[in-house]
Amino acid sequence: MVTFTARRSKPELVVPARATPREVKSLSDIDNQPYLRLYATIIEFFRRRVPGAPEQRAASSIIKAAVAEALVYYYPVAGRLRKLPGGNQLVVDCTAEGVVFVEAYADVRLEDFGEPLVPPYPCVDELICEAAPESGDHNPAAFAEPERATPREVKSLSDVDNQPYLRLYATMIEFFRRRVPGVPEQRAASSIIKATVAEALVYYYPVAGRLRELPGGDKLVVDCTAEGVVFVEAHADVRLEDFGSPLVPPYPCVDELICEVGDLGAVVRKPLLYLQVLVFSPSYLYVCADGHCKLSKLSSKHF
Numbered sequence: 001m002v003t004f005t006a007r008r009s010k011p012e013l014v015v016p017a018r019a020t021p022r023e024v025k026s027l028s029d030i031d032n033q034p035y036l037r038l039y040a041t042i043i044e045f046f047r048r049r050v051p052g053a054p055e056q057r058a059a060s061s062i063i064k065a066a067v068a069e070a071l072v073y074y075y076p077v078a079g080r081l082r083k084l085p086g087g088n089q090l091v092v093d094c095t096a097e098g099v100v101f102v103e104a105y106a107d108v109r110l111e112d113f114g115e116p117l118v119p120p121y122p123c124v125d126e127l128i129c130e131a132a133p134e135s136g137d138h139n140p141a142a143f144a145e146p147e148r149a150t151p152r153e154v155k156s157l158s159d160v161d162n163q164p165y166l167r168l169y170a171t172m173i174e175f176f177r178r179r180v181p182g183v184p185e186q187r188a189a190s191s192i193i194k195a196t197v198a199e200a201l202v203y204y205y206p207v208a209g210r211l212r213e214l215p216g217g218d219k220l221v222v223d224c225t226a227e228g229v230v231f232v233e234a235h236a237d238v239r240l241e242d243f244g245s246p247l248v249p250p251y252p253c254v255d256e257l258i259c260e261v262g263d264l265g266a267v268v269r270k271p272l273l274y275l276q277v278l279v280f281s282p283s284y285l286y287v288c289a290d291g292h293c294k295l296s297k298l299s300s301k302h303f
Helices: 056-073 186-203 297-302
Strands: 006-008 012-014 024-026 080-083 090-093 099-101 104-106 142-144 154-156 169-177 210-213 220-223 229-235 273-279 283-291
Touching: 012 056, 056 099, 142 186, 186 229, 186 273
Parallel strands: 229 273
Antiparallel strands: 006 104, 012 099, 024 090, 080 090, 142 229, 154 220, 169 283, 210 220, 273 283
16 A cells, blocks of 8 residues: 655644624534534545646645635634533634645655545545644643633724734743642642633733734734633653752753744734743743733733
8 A cells, every 4th residue: 555744834824815704603503512522524636627737836825815715705614613601502703813724745646546536545644634733741732711701802902012023922931939848739739820820811801812903904903802821731850950050041941941832923813822831849930921012021920
């Protein structure tokens, strides 16, 4: 049986080509059944009508543009599912955040799959898109959402906060020692921090929202969606004392201390705040990467 490896581009979001309605749509009682809360995979093959035209990369760009155009009419697909209070009912929040698009290339011909072209396909894992990638020794990223219901509104940024040079994430690293070593237990302490963040988001609810652009792309607003902030728990096989004294930057292995946020300059439709709690023995590292177009140094400290 043929084997091959696909060379994938970095996943990106394809958003609707034009502005779409900002609304919430309820699911039917049938679509809301728990057994339907999963991803299903569809694999389809297409041949170019004229071999060699368009060139492969151009064809990928055409498909991407066609998806963006289709999302104008199928705009709920570009949104996100969220739970209503109680957790039993799902709704589609039409946020226009987009769908994941990955371009890949394989060093194999479709003819090598054999005739007729029917499943099971060889190397099927190379044909499908990874829905929830995980990496490193960190726990999978989870979202800390406001503990209670918060206002659903849109807040404009000031002219100062809206400056293009502030559209980035900045990293803050803070160390904390437990007052009584061994109490609370490490994992329990992480849960306490997460619960505290959820409570804080009730009052700082815009932080749990998402930045989006108004038509024209020059003005950003905070859409208070209550989607939450990213929370990652990690554990290190090293003592904080091993970092030396005094504890000042540059810190060793700094990439292991911070939370991965992707492109630091891409802030639209992404969480405003990424938090990581790294557990040492017997201390904690609390790392915060936040978008300064929303959180000032002072407000970060208050949060």
